[in-house]
Amino acid sequence: MAGAGGNLFDEIGRAARSIDAFSVFRVSLAGHELEIRIESEDLSAQLKPAFEHLETSQRDRQADLTITAFDRPPPEPLSATHWLSAQNHQTSQSVRAMDERGMLYIDSLTGIVSLLDAQSSQAGVWFGPDARVPIWIAAAPFLRVLDAFYIRNGKLLCHGAAIAKNERAVLIIGPGGAGKSTLAIRACCSGFDYLGDDYVLLHPSAGSPTNVFSIYRSGKLARADLASAPIAGLDIQQEAEDPTEKSYFLPNPESIRLLAPLAAIVQPQRRLIDEPRLLQCPASHAIRAAIPSVLSQLQGCEQRKVEILTRAFDVPCYQLHLSFDHRKNIAVLDRILGENALAATTDI
Amino acid sequence: MRFGVDKTRIAHQTIGDEAIVVDFQMGTYFSLRDSAAEIWELLTGSMPVDDLISLYRSDNPEQAQAVESEIRTFIAELVAANLLSRDESFFNVDPQQTPIKRGPFSKPLLEKFDDMSELIMLDPVHDVTEHGWPHKIG
Numbered sequence: 252m253a254g255a256g257g258n259l260f261d262e263i264g265r266a267a268r269s270i271d272a273f274s275v276f277r278v279s280l281a282g283h284e285l286e287i288r289i290e291s292e293d294l295s296a297q298l299k300p301a302f303e304h305l306e307t308s309q310r311d312r313q314a315d316l317t318i319t320a321f322d323r324p325p326p327e328p329l330s331a332t333h334w335l336s337a338q339n340h341q342t343s344q345s346v347r348a349m350d351e352r353g354m355l356y357i358d359s360l361t362g363i364v365s366l367l368d369a370q371s372s373q374a375g376v377w378f379g380p381d382a383r384v385p386i387w388i389a390a391a392p393f394l395r396v397l398d399a400f401y402i403r404n405g406k407l408l409c410h411g412a413a414i415a416k417n418e419r420a421v422l423i424i425g426p427g428g429a430g431k432s433t434l435a436i437r438a439c440c441s442g443f444d445y446l447g448d449d450y451v452l453l454h455p456s457a458g459s460p461t462n463v464f465s466i467y468r469s470g471k472l473a474r475a476d477l478a479s480a481p482i483a484g485l486d487i488q489q490e491a492e493d494p495t496e497k498s499y500f501l502p503n504p505e506s507i508r509l510l511a512p513l514a515a516i517v518q519p520q521r522r523l524i525d526e527p528r529l530l531q532c533p534a535s536h537a538i539r540a541a542i543p544s545v546l547s548q549l550q551g552c553e554q555r556k557v558e559i560l561t562r563a564f565d566v567p568c569y570q571l572h573l574s575f576d577h578r579k580n581i582a583v584l585d586r587i588l589g590e591n592a593l594a595a596t597t598d599i
Numbered sequence: 600m601r602f603g604v605d606k607t608r609i610a611h612q613t614i615g616d617e618a619i620v621v622d623f624q625m626g627t628y629f630s631l632r633d634s635a636a637e638i639w640e641l642l643t644g645s646m647p648v649d650d651l652i653s654l655y656r657s658d659n660p661e662q663a664q665a666v667e668s669e670i671r672t673f674i675a676e677l678v679a680a681n682l683l684s685r686d687e688s689f690f691n692v693d694p695q696q697t698p699i700k701r702g703p704f705s706k707p708l709l710e711k712f713d714d715m716s717e718l719i720m721l722d723p724v725h726d727v728t729e730h731g732w733p734h735k736i737g
Contacts, residue, residue: 535615535617535630538619539630539712542621546621547623547626550623553610554606554610556610557621558612561619
Protein backbone atom coordinates (compact mmCIF):
# COMPACT_ATOMS: atom_id res chain seq x y z
CA MET A 252 0.00 0.00 0.00
CA ALA A 253 2.80 2.40 0.91
CA GLY A 254 4.27 2.03 -2.56
CA ALA A 255 1.06 2.53 -4.46
CA GLY A 256 -0.25 5.19 -2.09
CA GLY A 257 3.12 6.98 -1.99
CA ASN A 258 3.21 7.29 -5.77
CA LEU A 259 -0.30 8.65 -5.81
CA PHE A 260 0.42 11.20 -3.09
CA ASP A 261 3.47 12.48 -4.96
CA GLU A 262 1.13 13.57 -7.74
CA ILE A 263 -0.32 16.38 -5.61
CA GLY A 264 2.96 18.23 -5.15
CA ARG A 265 4.08 17.51 -8.72
CA ALA A 266 0.83 18.88 -10.17
CA ALA A 267 0.71 21.86 -7.79
CA ARG A 268 4.23 22.94 -8.76
CA SER A 269 3.35 22.78 -12.44
CA ILE A 270 0.65 25.47 -12.33
CA ASP A 271 0.51 29.19 -11.72
CA ALA A 272 -2.66 29.47 -9.63
CA PHE A 273 -5.05 32.28 -10.59
CA SER A 274 -6.43 32.57 -7.06
CA VAL A 275 -4.71 31.86 -3.72
CA PHE A 276 -6.51 32.62 -0.46
CA ARG A 277 -6.61 31.50 3.15
CA VAL A 278 -9.58 30.47 5.24
CA SER A 279 -9.76 29.82 8.95
CA LEU A 280 -12.07 26.96 9.86
CA ALA A 281 -12.46 25.34 13.28
CA GLY A 282 -8.97 26.24 14.45
CA HIS A 283 -7.25 25.22 11.21
CA GLU A 284 -5.76 27.46 8.56
CA LEU A 285 -6.47 26.23 5.04
CA GLU A 286 -4.75 27.62 1.98
CA ILE A 287 -6.81 27.25 -1.17
CA ARG A 288 -5.19 27.55 -4.58
CA ILE A 289 -7.40 27.57 -7.67
CA GLU A 290 -5.86 27.16 -11.08
CA SER A 291 -8.16 29.24 -13.28
CA GLU A 292 -10.38 32.31 -13.13
CA ASP A 293 -13.42 30.35 -14.25
CA LEU A 294 -13.00 27.69 -11.56
CA SER A 295 -12.27 30.32 -8.92
CA ALA A 296 -15.49 32.17 -9.78
CA GLN A 297 -17.43 28.98 -9.17
CA LEU A 298 -15.71 27.72 -6.00
CA LYS A 299 -14.55 30.75 -4.04
CA PRO A 300 -17.90 32.35 -3.10
CA ALA A 301 -18.75 29.43 -0.78
CA PHE A 302 -15.72 30.27 1.41
CA GLU A 303 -15.80 34.07 1.37
CA HIS A 304 -17.10 34.30 4.95
CA LEU A 305 -14.10 32.32 6.24
CA GLU A 306 -11.37 34.27 4.46
CA THR A 307 -8.55 35.53 6.61
CA SER A 308 -5.60 37.76 5.87
CA GLN A 309 -3.42 36.06 8.50
CA ARG A 310 -0.44 34.25 7.07
CA ASP A 311 1.77 34.18 10.14
CA ARG A 312 2.10 30.44 10.17
CA GLN A 313 2.20 27.56 7.73
CA ALA A 314 -1.21 26.40 6.56
CA ASP A 315 -2.53 23.24 8.22
CA LEU A 316 -3.75 22.07 4.82
CA THR A 317 -3.15 23.33 1.29
CA ILE A 318 -5.84 22.43 -1.23
CA THR A 319 -5.11 22.92 -4.92
CA ALA A 320 -8.02 22.88 -7.39
CA PHE A 321 -7.01 21.98 -10.95
CA ASP A 322 -8.87 23.00 -14.08
CA ARG A 323 -7.59 19.94 -15.96
CA PRO A 324 -7.92 16.17 -15.92
CA PRO A 325 -5.99 14.27 -13.24
CA PRO A 326 -2.49 13.07 -14.11
CA GLU A 327 -2.32 9.59 -15.60
CA PRO A 328 -1.60 7.78 -12.32
CA LEU A 329 -4.87 9.13 -10.93
CA SER A 330 -7.01 8.28 -13.93
CA ALA A 331 -9.71 5.78 -13.04
CA THR A 332 -9.12 3.88 -16.26
CA HIS A 333 -5.54 3.26 -15.17
CA TRP A 334 -6.53 1.06 -12.29
CA LEU A 335 -8.35 -2.17 -11.69
CA SER A 336 -10.95 0.03 -10.05
CA ALA A 337 -11.97 1.05 -13.57
CA GLN A 338 -14.43 -1.83 -13.51
CA ASN A 339 -16.30 -0.14 -10.68
CA HIS A 340 -15.97 3.20 -12.38
CA GLN A 341 -17.40 1.96 -15.66
CA THR A 342 -20.48 0.68 -13.86
CA SER A 343 -21.04 4.19 -12.47
CA GLN A 344 -19.73 3.39 -9.03
CA SER A 345 -17.45 5.84 -7.29
CA VAL A 346 -14.08 4.68 -6.04
CA ARG A 347 -12.78 5.46 -2.58
CA ALA A 348 -9.59 4.43 -0.86
CA MET A 349 -8.56 5.55 2.59
CA ASP A 350 -5.97 4.82 5.22
CA GLU A 351 -4.20 6.71 8.00
CA ARG A 352 -2.08 8.63 5.51
CA GLY A 353 -4.75 9.85 3.18
CA MET A 354 -7.77 9.46 0.96
CA LEU A 355 -8.54 9.08 -2.74
CA TYR A 356 -12.03 9.61 -4.14
CA ILE A 357 -12.97 9.26 -7.80
CA ASP A 358 -16.51 10.52 -8.34
CA SER A 359 -18.15 8.52 -11.09
CA LEU A 360 -20.90 11.07 -11.66
CA THR A 361 -18.75 14.17 -12.18
CA GLY A 362 -15.33 12.65 -12.90
CA ILE A 363 -13.85 14.85 -10.15
CA VAL A 364 -10.84 13.27 -8.44
CA SER A 365 -9.96 14.24 -4.84
CA LEU A 366 -6.73 13.19 -3.15
CA LEU A 367 -5.64 14.09 0.40
CA ASP A 368 -2.17 13.44 1.80
CA ALA A 369 -2.51 14.06 5.53
CA GLN A 370 1.22 13.44 6.00
CA SER A 371 2.33 16.34 3.80
CA SER A 372 -0.83 18.39 4.59
CA GLN A 373 -1.64 18.72 0.90
CA ALA A 374 -4.69 17.92 -1.16
CA GLY A 375 -5.47 18.08 -4.86
CA VAL A 376 -8.86 18.17 -6.54
CA TRP A 377 -9.02 17.73 -10.32
CA PHE A 378 -12.20 19.15 -11.87
CA GLY A 379 -11.36 18.53 -15.52
CA PRO A 380 -10.84 21.09 -18.29
CA ASP A 381 -13.37 23.90 -18.80
CA ALA A 382 -15.33 22.42 -15.97
CA ARG A 383 -18.83 23.70 -15.41
CA VAL A 384 -19.05 22.65 -11.79
CA PRO A 385 -22.44 21.12 -10.85
CA ILE A 386 -24.55 23.15 -8.43
CA TRP A 387 -24.11 20.69 -5.58
CA ILE A 388 -20.32 20.85 -5.94
CA ALA A 389 -20.17 24.65 -6.23
CA ALA A 390 -22.28 24.92 -3.07
CA ALA A 391 -19.98 22.56 -1.14
CA PRO A 392 -16.48 22.55 -2.70
CA PHE A 393 -13.78 20.08 -1.56
CA LEU A 394 -16.30 18.18 0.54
CA ARG A 395 -14.46 14.84 0.44
CA VAL A 396 -11.11 16.41 1.27
CA LEU A 397 -12.50 18.44 4.17
CA ASP A 398 -14.33 15.39 5.53
CA ALA A 399 -11.17 13.26 5.47
CA PHE A 400 -9.00 16.04 6.93
CA TYR A 401 -11.30 17.09 9.77
CA ILE A 402 -12.24 13.59 10.94
CA ARG A 403 -8.51 13.02 11.49
CA ASN A 404 -8.65 16.07 13.77
CA GLY A 405 -11.62 14.94 15.85
CA LYS A 406 -14.23 17.02 14.01
CA LEU A 407 -17.20 15.68 12.11
CA LEU A 408 -18.43 17.08 8.83
CA CYS A 409 -22.11 16.48 9.43
CA HIS A 410 -24.86 16.32 6.82
CA GLY A 411 -27.37 18.79 8.24
CA ALA A 412 -28.35 22.44 8.44
CA ALA A 413 -27.70 24.75 11.39
CA ILE A 414 -29.06 28.09 12.54
CA ALA A 415 -28.45 30.12 15.70
CA LYS A 416 -30.05 32.71 17.96
CA ASN A 417 -29.27 33.93 21.47
CA GLU A 418 -25.75 32.48 21.19
CA ARG A 419 -27.15 28.95 20.73
CA ALA A 420 -27.39 26.73 17.67
CA VAL A 421 -29.93 24.19 16.46
CA LEU A 422 -28.73 21.38 14.21
CA ILE A 423 -31.39 20.30 11.71
CA ILE A 424 -30.96 16.72 10.55
CA GLY A 425 -32.69 14.27 8.26
CA PRO A 426 -32.51 12.75 4.79
CA GLY A 427 -32.61 14.79 1.59
CA GLY A 428 -36.07 16.28 1.06
CA ALA A 429 -36.94 16.37 4.76
CA GLY A 430 -37.09 20.16 4.74
CA LYS A 431 -33.72 21.00 6.33
CA SER A 432 -32.68 23.68 3.85
CA THR A 433 -36.11 25.27 3.62
CA LEU A 434 -36.39 25.51 7.40
CA ALA A 435 -32.86 26.88 7.80
CA ILE A 436 -33.14 29.46 5.01
CA ARG A 437 -36.53 30.72 6.10
CA ALA A 438 -35.26 30.97 9.69
CA CYS A 439 -32.23 32.90 8.46
CA CYS A 440 -34.53 35.33 6.68
CA SER A 441 -36.53 35.75 9.92
CA GLY A 442 -33.70 36.97 12.12
CA PHE A 443 -31.80 33.76 12.90
CA ASP A 444 -28.11 33.48 12.14
CA TYR A 445 -27.11 31.02 9.40
CA LEU A 446 -24.37 28.43 9.79
CA GLY A 447 -25.17 26.19 6.84
CA ASP A 448 -27.97 24.38 5.07
CA ASP A 449 -26.36 21.12 4.03
CA TYR A 450 -23.06 20.52 5.84
CA VAL A 451 -21.64 21.89 9.09
CA LEU A 452 -18.67 20.89 11.22
CA LEU A 453 -19.25 19.50 14.72
CA HIS A 454 -16.57 19.61 17.38
CA PRO A 455 -17.48 18.09 20.73
CA SER A 456 -15.08 18.88 23.54
CA ALA A 457 -14.96 17.56 27.08
CA GLY A 458 -16.81 19.64 29.65
CA SER A 459 -18.23 22.22 27.23
CA PRO A 460 -20.96 22.22 24.60
CA THR A 461 -20.28 20.90 21.14
CA ASN A 462 -19.36 23.72 18.79
CA VAL A 463 -21.04 23.99 15.39
CA PHE A 464 -18.89 25.64 12.72
CA SER A 465 -20.07 27.09 9.43
CA ILE A 466 -18.18 25.62 6.46
CA TYR A 467 -19.98 26.99 3.42
CA ARG A 468 -21.70 30.32 2.99
CA SER A 469 -23.77 28.79 0.22
CA GLY A 470 -27.21 27.21 0.28
CA LYS A 471 -29.53 25.26 -2.00
CA LEU A 472 -33.29 25.41 -2.35
CA ALA A 473 -35.70 23.68 -4.69
CA ARG A 474 -37.09 25.97 -7.36
CA ALA A 475 -40.57 24.83 -6.42
CA ASP A 476 -40.01 25.93 -2.80
CA LEU A 477 -38.85 29.35 -3.90
CA ALA A 478 -41.76 29.71 -6.31
CA SER A 479 -44.42 28.78 -3.73
CA ALA A 480 -43.26 31.32 -1.14
CA PRO A 481 -40.49 33.61 -2.39
CA ILE A 482 -37.78 34.64 0.04
CA ALA A 483 -36.48 38.18 -0.18
CA GLY A 484 -32.79 39.01 -0.21
CA LEU A 485 -31.33 35.78 -1.57
CA ASP A 486 -28.44 36.19 -4.00
CA ILE A 487 -29.12 33.45 -6.54
CA GLN A 488 -25.80 32.24 -8.00
CA GLN A 489 -27.01 29.44 -10.24
CA GLU A 490 -30.64 28.74 -11.01
CA ALA A 491 -31.49 25.13 -11.65
CA GLU A 492 -32.69 24.48 -15.18
CA ASP A 493 -34.98 21.68 -14.08
CA PRO A 494 -37.77 22.83 -11.70
CA THR A 495 -37.28 19.69 -9.61
CA GLU A 496 -33.58 20.52 -9.06
CA LYS A 497 -32.19 22.91 -6.47
CA SER A 498 -30.93 26.42 -7.13
CA TYR A 499 -27.71 27.61 -5.52
CA PHE A 500 -27.70 30.92 -3.66
CA LEU A 501 -25.69 32.94 -1.15
CA PRO A 502 -27.47 34.19 1.97
CA ASN A 503 -27.02 37.75 3.14
CA PRO A 504 -23.45 38.04 4.56
CA GLU A 505 -24.77 39.78 7.67
CA SER A 506 -26.76 36.71 8.63
CA ILE A 507 -23.77 34.37 8.53
CA ARG A 508 -22.42 33.11 11.84
CA LEU A 509 -19.11 31.27 11.95
CA LEU A 510 -19.57 29.34 15.19
CA ALA A 511 -22.16 28.67 17.91
CA PRO A 512 -22.53 26.15 20.73
CA LEU A 513 -25.03 23.39 19.99
CA ALA A 514 -28.20 23.63 22.09
CA ALA A 515 -30.64 21.25 20.39
CA ILE A 516 -31.18 18.81 17.53
CA VAL A 517 -34.30 19.07 15.38
CA GLN A 518 -35.49 16.46 12.91
CA PRO A 519 -38.11 18.06 10.61
CA GLN A 520 -40.80 15.96 8.98
CA ARG A 521 -43.03 17.31 6.22
CA ARG A 522 -46.57 16.76 7.51
CA LEU A 523 -48.13 19.93 6.09
CA ILE A 524 -50.47 20.35 9.03
CA ASP A 525 -52.06 23.53 10.40
CA GLU A 526 -50.07 23.74 13.59
CA PRO A 527 -46.48 22.46 13.86
CA ARG A 528 -45.97 19.73 16.44
CA LEU A 529 -42.81 19.38 18.49
CA LEU A 530 -42.01 16.03 20.06
CA GLN A 531 -39.07 15.49 22.38
CA CYS A 532 -37.24 12.26 21.63
CA PRO A 533 -34.34 10.32 23.13
CA ALA A 534 -30.88 11.05 21.73
CA SER A 535 -30.73 7.52 20.36
CA HIS A 536 -33.77 8.27 18.12
CA ALA A 537 -32.08 11.38 16.76
CA ILE A 538 -28.81 9.53 16.24
CA ARG A 539 -30.67 6.82 14.34
CA ALA A 540 -32.22 9.51 12.16
CA ALA A 541 -28.85 11.18 11.52
CA ILE A 542 -26.64 8.16 10.95
CA PRO A 543 -27.99 7.07 7.54
CA SER A 544 -27.32 10.38 5.86
CA VAL A 545 -24.16 11.20 7.84
CA LEU A 546 -22.53 7.86 7.01
CA SER A 547 -23.84 7.44 3.49
CA GLN A 548 -23.15 10.99 2.30
CA LEU A 549 -19.51 10.90 3.34
CA GLN A 550 -18.08 7.47 3.83
CA GLY A 551 -14.91 6.51 5.67
CA CYS A 552 -13.78 6.53 9.33
CA GLU A 553 -17.27 5.41 10.34
CA GLN A 554 -16.34 4.41 13.89
CA ARG A 555 -14.88 7.85 14.63
CA LYS A 556 -17.92 9.51 13.06
CA VAL A 557 -20.38 7.51 15.16
CA GLU A 558 -18.38 8.34 18.31
CA ILE A 559 -18.39 12.08 17.58
CA LEU A 560 -22.05 12.05 16.61
CA THR A 561 -23.11 10.37 19.86
CA ARG A 562 -21.05 12.83 21.92
CA ALA A 563 -22.49 15.81 20.04
CA PHE A 564 -26.08 14.62 20.43
CA ASP A 565 -25.96 14.97 24.21
CA VAL A 566 -28.47 17.87 23.98
CA PRO A 567 -32.29 17.99 23.81
CA CYS A 568 -33.50 16.26 20.65
CA TYR A 569 -36.83 16.87 18.92
CA GLN A 570 -38.96 15.79 15.99
CA LEU A 571 -40.72 18.72 14.38
CA HIS A 572 -43.82 17.97 12.29
CA LEU A 573 -43.83 20.91 9.92
CA SER A 574 -46.80 23.13 9.29
CA PHE A 575 -47.48 24.44 5.79
CA ASP A 576 -47.23 27.88 7.44
CA HIS A 577 -43.50 28.63 7.51
CA ARG A 578 -43.92 31.38 10.14
CA LYS A 579 -45.30 28.89 12.64
CA ASN A 580 -42.37 26.53 12.08
CA ILE A 581 -39.94 29.37 12.68
CA ALA A 582 -41.81 30.31 15.87
CA VAL A 583 -41.10 26.79 17.20
CA LEU A 584 -37.38 27.23 16.53
CA ASP A 585 -37.61 30.55 18.34
CA ARG A 586 -39.08 28.78 21.36
CA ILE A 587 -36.34 26.12 21.29
CA LEU A 588 -33.61 28.76 21.32
CA GLY A 589 -35.47 31.11 23.62
CA GLU A 590 -34.26 32.19 27.00
CA ASN A 591 -36.49 29.75 28.85
CA ALA A 592 -36.37 25.99 28.67
CA LEU A 593 -38.87 24.59 26.21
CA ALA A 594 -41.55 22.09 27.06
CA ALA A 595 -42.23 19.90 24.05
CA THR A 596 -45.78 18.96 23.15
CA THR A 597 -45.22 15.30 23.82
CA ASP A 598 -42.39 12.97 24.65
CA ILE A 599 -41.76 10.02 22.35
CA MET B 600 -14.65 -18.45 22.94
CA ARG B 601 -14.17 -14.73 22.31
CA PHE B 602 -15.47 -12.31 19.72
CA GLY B 603 -14.34 -9.12 18.07
CA VAL B 604 -15.78 -6.49 15.75
CA ASP B 605 -14.69 -5.99 12.14
CA LYS B 606 -14.32 -2.22 12.14
CA THR B 607 -13.99 -2.09 8.38
CA ARG B 608 -17.73 -2.90 8.30
CA ILE B 609 -19.12 -2.19 11.75
CA ALA B 610 -19.26 0.97 13.88
CA HIS B 611 -20.73 0.92 17.37
CA GLN B 612 -21.27 3.14 20.36
CA THR B 613 -23.12 2.80 23.64
CA ILE B 614 -25.18 5.70 24.98
CA GLY B 615 -26.76 5.13 28.38
CA ASP B 616 -28.57 1.81 28.28
CA GLU B 617 -28.55 1.46 24.49
CA ALA B 618 -25.84 0.21 22.16
CA ILE B 619 -26.03 1.43 18.58
CA VAL B 620 -24.40 -0.90 16.06
CA VAL B 621 -24.14 0.08 12.39
CA ASP B 622 -23.21 -2.24 9.53
CA PHE B 623 -22.29 0.49 7.07
CA GLN B 624 -21.56 -1.90 4.22
CA MET B 625 -25.01 -3.47 4.33
CA GLY B 626 -26.74 -0.28 5.40
CA THR B 627 -28.29 -1.81 8.50
CA TYR B 628 -28.56 -0.31 11.96
CA PHE B 629 -29.16 -2.24 15.17
CA SER B 630 -30.39 -1.10 18.55
CA LEU B 631 -29.50 -3.16 21.63
CA ARG B 632 -31.06 -2.13 24.92
CA ASP B 633 -30.56 -2.97 28.59
CA SER B 634 -29.10 -6.49 29.00
CA ALA B 635 -28.48 -6.72 25.24
CA ALA B 636 -26.35 -3.55 25.43
CA GLU B 637 -24.46 -4.86 28.48
CA ILE B 638 -23.74 -8.18 26.78
CA TRP B 639 -22.57 -6.38 23.64
CA GLU B 640 -20.18 -4.24 25.68
CA LEU B 641 -18.78 -7.26 27.51
CA LEU B 642 -18.35 -9.32 24.34
CA THR B 643 -16.72 -6.49 22.38
CA GLY B 644 -14.45 -5.91 25.38
CA SER B 645 -13.14 -9.44 24.69
CA MET B 646 -14.82 -11.20 27.60
CA PRO B 647 -14.95 -14.94 26.89
CA VAL B 648 -18.48 -16.24 26.37
CA ASP B 649 -18.19 -18.76 29.21
CA ASP B 650 -17.13 -16.03 31.67
CA LEU B 651 -20.01 -13.84 30.55
CA ILE B 652 -22.53 -16.64 31.02
CA SER B 653 -21.12 -17.48 34.47
CA LEU B 654 -21.53 -13.83 35.42
CA TYR B 655 -25.20 -13.70 34.44
CA ARG B 656 -25.92 -17.15 35.91
CA SER B 657 -24.54 -16.02 39.26
CA ASP B 658 -26.57 -12.80 39.06
CA ASN B 659 -29.75 -14.80 38.39
CA PRO B 660 -29.37 -18.13 40.22
CA GLU B 661 -33.08 -18.95 40.13
CA GLN B 662 -33.37 -18.58 36.34
CA ALA B 663 -29.78 -19.55 35.50
CA GLN B 664 -30.71 -22.08 32.82
CA ALA B 665 -33.17 -19.78 31.07
CA VAL B 666 -30.76 -16.83 31.26
CA GLU B 667 -27.96 -18.89 29.70
CA SER B 668 -30.23 -20.09 26.94
CA GLU B 669 -31.39 -16.56 26.10
CA ILE B 670 -27.82 -15.24 26.07
CA ARG B 671 -26.61 -18.05 23.80
CA THR B 672 -29.51 -17.43 21.41
CA PHE B 673 -28.70 -13.71 21.39
CA ILE B 674 -25.01 -14.30 20.68
CA ALA B 675 -25.96 -16.63 17.83
CA GLU B 676 -28.12 -13.83 16.38
CA LEU B 677 -25.20 -11.35 16.62
CA VAL B 678 -22.93 -13.79 14.81
CA ALA B 679 -25.57 -14.58 12.17
CA ALA B 680 -25.96 -10.84 11.51
CA ASN B 681 -22.16 -10.63 11.07
CA LEU B 682 -21.87 -8.11 13.90
CA LEU B 683 -19.44 -10.28 15.83
CA SER B 684 -16.49 -12.13 14.41
CA ARG B 685 -14.40 -15.01 15.74
CA ASP B 686 -11.39 -13.69 13.81
CA GLU B 687 -8.67 -13.02 16.41
CA SER B 688 -7.38 -10.01 14.46
CA PHE B 689 -10.57 -8.18 15.42
CA PHE B 690 -10.30 -8.89 19.16
CA ASN B 691 -10.17 -5.82 21.36
CA VAL B 692 -6.61 -5.76 22.69
CA ASP B 693 -7.24 -2.73 24.86
CA PRO B 694 -10.60 -3.41 26.51
CA GLN B 695 -12.24 -0.73 28.60
CA GLN B 696 -11.12 -1.04 32.21
CA THR B 697 -14.29 0.47 33.70
CA PRO B 698 -16.56 -2.31 34.96
CA ILE B 699 -19.84 -2.47 33.08
CA LYS B 700 -22.87 -1.88 35.31
CA ARG B 701 -25.41 -4.66 35.05
CA GLY B 702 -29.08 -3.95 35.68
CA PRO B 703 -31.79 -6.57 36.22
CA PHE B 704 -31.63 -9.19 33.47
CA SER B 705 -34.03 -8.73 30.58
CA LYS B 706 -34.28 -10.94 27.52
CA PRO B 707 -31.59 -9.58 25.16
CA LEU B 708 -33.09 -8.47 21.85
CA LEU B 709 -31.52 -7.41 18.57
CA GLU B 710 -33.67 -4.71 16.97
CA LYS B 711 -32.87 -4.19 13.29
CA PHE B 712 -33.51 -1.16 11.07
CA ASP B 713 -32.62 -1.25 7.39
CA ASP B 714 -33.59 2.27 6.33
CA MET B 715 -29.93 3.08 5.60
CA SER B 716 -29.60 0.52 2.84
CA GLU B 717 -31.54 2.54 0.27
CA LEU B 718 -29.39 5.62 0.92
CA ILE B 719 -26.18 3.69 0.57
CA MET B 720 -27.35 2.25 -2.72
CA LEU B 721 -27.86 5.80 -3.97
CA ASP B 722 -24.17 6.54 -3.53
CA PRO B 723 -22.30 3.28 -3.88
CA VAL B 724 -18.67 3.48 -2.95
CA HIS B 725 -16.28 0.59 -2.99
CA ASP B 726 -12.93 0.18 -1.39
CA VAL B 727 -10.89 -1.25 -4.16
CA THR B 728 -8.57 -3.62 -2.36
CA GLU B 729 -8.42 -5.11 1.09
CA HIS B 730 -5.65 -2.56 1.82
CA GLY B 731 -7.62 0.32 0.45
CA TRP B 732 -5.57 1.47 -2.54
CA PRO B 733 -6.13 0.58 -6.18
CA HIS B 734 -3.86 -1.90 -7.89
CA LYS B 735 -2.26 -0.90 -11.15
CA ILE B 736 -3.33 -2.94 -14.16
CA GLY B 737 -0.59 -5.32 -15.30
